[in-house]
Amino acid sequence: MRAMPLVVALCMLPLAAVADDAPVGRYQISPAIDGYVRLDTATGAMLYCRNFDPTLRCEEVGVDTTEKAATEAEMDDLRNRLATMERKVAILERDQIRLPDQKDLDRTLDTMEKWMRRFLDDPPGKDGTAL
Numbered sequence: 471m472r473a474m475p476l477v478v479a480l481c482m483l484p485l486a487a488v489a490d491d492a493p494v495g496r497y498q499i500s501p502a503i504d505g506y507v508r509l510d511t512a513t514g515a516m517l518y519c520r521n522f523d524p525t526l527r528c529e530e531v532g533v534d535t536t537e538k539a540a541t542e543a544e545m546d547d548l549r550n551r552l553a554t555m556e557r558k559v560a561i562l563e564r565d566q567i568r569l570p571d572q573k574d575l576d577r578t579l580d581t582m583e584k585w586m587r588r589f590l591d592d593p594p595g596k597d598g599t600a601l
Contacts, residue, residue, distance in 0.1 A: 507531065 498509045505520035508528070519528040570578075 496510060496512050498511060500507050500509070502518065505518060508517045508519060510516070516531040517528040518531045519526055
């Protein structure tokens, strides 16, 4: 008879393991005094919900208005910076630098060849005059 609680406990272990392996969703709900606390695992926001017959009321927990305002200001700054970067990328994509093609390279090399021939064929001072 004394072995019966041990057998029951051993049989319950697999059930406890299955409960721990259950996937965690976005929201976690935990009981609290006179209600429940809901945690948003994506944002970290917490709501304290209480049952007022016939409705359920929820209010944010631990929200510091100055911290919230600072976070919103930082988000606005990041949105503005992102918009500025997107405008700059659009301008750069629109005004791409045109690389020279083979015609341009041939024309440049021909011009340089002409200059080199003139320089080598007719050096200054060849007729005895100084530079």
